[in-house]
Amino acid sequence: MAAVDPLSSIRRPARARLFGRARALPVLLLAALLSHSCNSQNPGLSATSPPDPGPPGESPAREKSTGLTNPFIDELQQRTFRYFLDLAHPETGLIPDRWPTPSFASVAAVGFGLTAYPIGIERGWISRQDGRQRVLKTLRFLLAAEQGPQSSAVAGHRGLFYHFLDMNTGHRFQTVELSTIDTALLLAGALFCQSYFDQDHPDEAAIRETADSLYRRADWTFVRPRPPLLGMGWRPENGFIESDWKGYDESMILYILALGSPSHPIEPEAWSAFTSTYVWAPYHGPEHVSFGPLFGHQYSHVWVDFRGIQDAFMRGKGIDYFENSRRATLSQRAYAIANPGGFRDYGENIWGLTACDGPADVTLDVNGRSVRFHTYAARAASASWTNDDGTLAPTAAGGSIAFAPEVAIPALAAMKTKYGADLWGSYGFLDALNPTFTFTDIQLTHGKVVPGKGWFDTDYIGIDQGPIVAMIENLRTGLIWKTMQKNPYIAAGLRRAGFTGGWLDSQKP
Secondary structure (H helix, E strand, O other): OOOOOOOOOOOOEOOOOOOOOEOOOOOOOOOOOOOOOOOOOOOOOOOOOOOOOOOOOOHHHHHHHHOOOOHHHHHHHHHHHHHHHHHOOOOOOOOEOEEOOOOOEEHHHHHHHHHHHHHHHHHOOOOHHHHHHHHHHHHHHHHHOOEOOOOOOOOEEOOEEEOEEOOOOOOEOOOOOEEHHHHHHHHHHHHHHHHHOOOOOHHHHHHHHHHHHHHHHOOHHHHOOOOOOOEOEEEOOOEEOOOEOOOOOOOHHHHHHHHHOOOOOOOOHHHHHHHOOOOEEEOOOOEEEOOOOHHHHOHHHHHOOOOOOEOHHHHHHOOOHHHHHHHHHHHHHHHHHHOOOOOOOOEOOEOOOOEEOOOOOEEEEEOOEEEEEOOOEEOEOOOOOOEOOOOEOHHHHHOOOOOOHHHHHHHHHHHHHHHHHHOEEOOEEOOOEEOOOOOOOOOOOOOEEEOOOEEEOOOEEHHHHHHHHHHHHHHHOOHHHHHHOOOHHHHHHHHHOOOEOHHHHHOOO
């Protein structure tokens, strides 16, 4: 296998709108957790929401009483958490985009890391003192990092951050874009820490203050070249990216944060414009808002509990966004069972299309048909678009574990059992696999080919690790969801987007 140059895939697309942005490279099953149905008995609520886990701090007792204990899931969550614990830069707190390939920092991965530390505290994997010191160091570094319109030696501009940063200096990596979605994922993690660290301790007060300053500094009004929509980003060399966030995807959290801003808010019409381009259609199951890769159905749900709350669009459809993500998850599993592409190993427990690494950008003959394989790309299956080359990512099931644990947990366990050390290691699941790609004479961009088993990635990716840790915790205890319900900025953003119902109506404006 040829050695991988970590900067060789400068054309690799980014997870956010991978079809339109450039990114640099860089068995123990839970029996019958929930029964599931494609039709909701109460049209205003999710059909199969997980059992209410109760308030944070009661996790062991609640998990035992609700059956949410599972040694495999325990191990998966702890191993995945250690990606952030072990690999965070000791001085900057920044998190690498990937490992072990040498890498720059991913701003989105930092947001997931900030979210992971309180989970580690609640699980007893780190002390509260260690957790808050890590969080405070990271937040202070980000707040102090140089900002400005220049093209180098800065971390961002107008309170927004560049997609990738140098691990040591925190400066912009090469010519990556000032990224609205990656900034939003970072700030979501910061606001979670703001609400979680609520004790009367000087470090916790400093966390709350610093997170508040970071959030208030972000000028969302700057990145709207085509208002009311939010643009994807900006570069000092050539200005705004010619794409906006519209239609259903991971940018719900971006709009909620921009709407809730006390300093630089966007108008409520932005949410209506965002939802106006939704695609509502059936696909291997009941109708839902379509988006091909599962990450778009997962990321915003890490921090926002959409169960029982609805905007105007979902009120018209009689479900909520949680149920929408559940349907998308079950749709992908049904697609894998149908396996229209005839890819190897697809089935009821081997499924999951999302953004991930792949073996190579090459077209090859597979059993008499031509298949175009890709490196890093958005793998997808939906009514709106499909991109499937036989490459699967465990984070697709892991990030959906809170939506449909009755199918996600068996899938994760089956992948660990079937592929063993080729897919599973010190930080849980490696990024991706492709059992169909068995070619040993093709130069690979990532990973390795195991004779008789297929292609396996050899990297972990930070934005894959984060949703696994977080959504396991949301399933088990609701820690992030319940904590973020207390955050006034999240509640304000949801209300300005037109959400009503459930926990939101019980909170004071």
